[in-house]
Amino acid sequence: GQSLEQPSEVTAVEGAIVQINCTYQTSGFYGLSWYQQHDGGAPTFLSYNGLDGLEETGRFSSFLSRSDSYGYLLLQELQMKDSASYFCAVRPPYSGNTPLVFGKGTRLSVIA
Amino acid sequence: NAGVTQTPKFQVLKTGQSMTLQCAQDMNHNSMYWYRQDPGMGLRLIYYSASEGTTDKGEVPNGYNVSRLNKREFSLRLESAAPSQTSVYFCASSAGTENYGYTFGSGTRLTVV
Numbered sequence: 001g002q003s004l005e006q007p008s009e010v011t012a013v014e015g016a017i018v019q020i021n022c023t024y025q026t027s028g029f030y031g032l033s034w035y036q037q038h039d040g041g042a043p044t045f046l047s048y049n050g051l052d053g054l055e056e057t058g059r060f061s062s063f064l065s066r067s068d069s070y071g072y073l074l075l076q077e078l079q080m081k082d083s084a085s086y087f088c089a090v091r092p093p094y095s096g097n098t099p100l101v102f103g104k105g106t107r108l109s110v111i112a
Numbered sequence: 113n114a115g116v117t118q119t120p121k122f123q124v125l126k127t128g129q130s131m132t133l134q135c136a137q138d139m140n141h142n143s144m145y146w147y148r149q150d151p152g153m154g155l156r157l158i159y160y161s162a163s164e165g166t167t168d169k170g171e172v173p174n175g176y177n178v179s180r181l182n183k184r185e186f187s188l189r190l191e192s193a194a195p196s197q198t199s200v201y202f203c204a205s206s207a208g209t210e211n212y213g214y215t216f217g218s219g220t221r222l223t224v225v
Contacts, residue, residue, distance in 0.1 A: 008152075033213060042202060043155065045213025087154060099145050099170065100214065104154035 004088055004103035011109045012078055020073045020106045022088035029090040032064045032071040033100065038084045046073070046086075075108070083110045114138050118203050118217035125193040125224045133188040133220050135203030143206045144186035145214070146170075146178060148199040155202065161186055162208075193224045 003025045012018040031050040035043040049055055049064035061074040085107045089100040116137045142163045147155040157170030161180040177189045200221050204214040
């Protein structure tokens with residue numbers, strides 16, 4: 001099976017850097033994805049790590065280490081608009097297009 | 113630029129009533145999904161359709177049925193609504209490769225009283 005653990009809440013100051021961790025217990029998976037969801041909105045895709053290492057997209061970076069069963073999302077130069085919930089997700093390694101399994105989400109609050 | 117369109121956006125049902133949530137995508141995606149989101153529970157998969165003509169159960173399928181009407185449309189039906197089905201429902205679609213991610217609809221906020 002698969003289980004994803006992420007902190008329920010994180011608070012950070014505008015302009016700072018914050019890291020949201022995701023640890024997983026699974027028998028195997030294809031990669032780690034991250035989604036952002038603002039209050040009242042729909043989840044939107046942020047990034048995907050198919051290989052170990054760091055992927056950078058603007059102010060956001062995502063990291064994966066399969067050997068440590070661990071990944072994280074790094075947000076730099078935080079802005080107030082980054083206040084949202086962030087979900088990590090994996091796809092179990094079964095045949096076909098097995099759907100993503102999502103963590104319970106981390107609510108990020110950016111304060112002035 | 114429509115992406116994934118869900119209707120209705122809001123709905124209040126009485127216990128025992130039935131309804132169908134509609135979802136359509138215009139991105140020519142093969143796979144479509146229905147998730148529900150409850151506070152503190154993240155997104156839980158109800159049903160999915162890996163391709164036109166196929167549907168499969170997810171983590172929480174009880175009380176729901178689905179129909180993949182064609183490649184564009186994937187509907188979710190509640191035959192006899194219960195208060196436990198009060199939730200926000202999201203439809204999503206994907207090309208089948210996760211590196212491009214899922215595209216979600218704007219959600220349906222359902223209350224069962």
